[in-house]
Amino acid sequence: MRRTGRVLAISGGVGGAKLALGLARVLPPEALDIVVNTGDDFRHLGLAISPDLDSVLYALAGLADGERGWGRAGETWQFMAALRALGGEDWFALGDLDLATHVERTRRLAAGETLTQATAALAQALGVQVRLLPMSDDPVATVVDTDEGRLAFQHYFVRRRCEPRLTGLHFEGAQHARPAPELLALGQDASLRAVVLCPSNPWLSVDPLLALPGVRAALAACPAPVVAVSPLVAGKAVKGPTAKLMAELGLQVSHRSIAQHYAGLVDVLLVDADEPGLAMPGGPRIVVVPTLMNTLDDRERLAQAVLEAAS
């Protein structure tokens, strides 16, 4: 069993962040890089907001709120209440603690740092030793076509609570964005032990990254095993719009649809339960393990299962 080498994890927000934390707990810090989707990033109230980076950052720093499922533990909402009283835009909830992250990131970007540099500085300040990387330093914006027209991602996701019926997805800026060098290196990186696609929404959280020039080809050519964890548990999304989105895109809400979506990229797919016809000729090897991550132990166990599946 191959035990050495780095692991590169690709993550979106909340669901992905849980496994990212599990991996961070079972691997030495120098053996793990986490590359995070930035398609959800946006400017709001003058602030540079990176929801998925922050979800992973807070998870790794031990600051994530377990109850609410997003944002920081011990969060307060004084700022939001005051902003509301001033007639400000209050559809995107910004906690008092969380706000500091956005203000500090915005300040660093304005001072000329890249998002990669700003992210590293925030991670270091919070004692996170694992390397946390945005998928690109260039802006990429996920936009969704819906029955209410084209919407910026956070307007669809937060403001409209995913209620509009989705008909398509675009990643504006992706074709001209430079991917993180770590992503382009995947195709010939012999030091890698595994690439892990965390259980994030494949369409919303992983596809923006795959839309960056050269990344899909690099991942397909990766000499290390590529292991994905299906975000579906008991035939449903644990949190978020994955199941609704799949149905609206005309897909069966099944692990099989996930396997087909990642066809040619993924060597192993971890699922919570087998399905008829899930193992396909030329498709990924299927590993059935518990994938629901409620506790910290769940996160570590799944991380171990991912590493075993890769070996």
Add this chain to the structure above:
Amino acid sequence: MRRTGRVLAISGGVGGAKLALGLARVLPPEALDIVVNTGDDFRHLGLAISPDLDSVLYALAGLADGERGWGRAGETWQFMAALRALGGEDWFALGDLDLATHVERTRRLAAGETLTQATAALAQALGVQVRLLPMSDDPVATVVDTDEGRLAFQHYFVRRRCEPRLTGLHFEGAQHARPAPELLALGQDASLRAVVLCPSNPWLSVDPLLALPGVRAALAACPAPVVAVSPLVAGKAVKGPTAKLMAELGLQVSHRSIAQHYAGLVDVLLVDADEPGLAMPGGPRIVVVPTLMNTLDDRERLAQAVLEAAS
């Protein structure tokens, strides 16, 4: 006794805000305009911060913290604590509630509003009926020459707690800034009942306004009585660096120095106690009244005394 007509009050921050509130409580809203110093304004962490405007705004809205003497009542500091943990700049205290004001103002300015428009919107949202005006929509920055070199005002005032020895003051941008039209109209405004210089620091809070093109001349030519309240109480500044600053500028810390500073501009000077030689030939008429404003009643009584002195 002339009872009709508008009152125009000129105010800096905390001390001025107390009398501004008193005036707002004894006058109908349409009879009071408050023009506020913006020389202390600065950009910090990407936010447009207007300390004096906010002091007056919070006072008029009933949101000011009476104990601390600045900022908002019921303020919390979660954002600051989180920012400090991120290694951010924490020398300027930004409360969670206060932050909403800066974020909303910054958003409005970025959307193309003038500071006058943004201020009016904030005041309206908080139920303030009196007209609150910045002295100018153009940036004016108070800078101080000290024994530690030239410092931006907030660096001197907050970061260095007024500790450096002051040798001079400049109002950068003042000579090219357009004053609020209400200030330029002072010279020929027959509708005015009085102009009030609130008990703010004459050098730091009123001089920036007098440095705007045409304002000093307009005030000197004002047909309405100009009434100033000395910021000194019992021979000292109630709060802030007025006394230290006067001493460092080689001035006696006395009402007489205040009277001399406002020579040719002020018709009446309200002081808490008479001094030998305070009444000077050609100088302002001296009115002795209690000027310390601890309670809301104190504020109203002083406002009444100001209006009587003007009649």
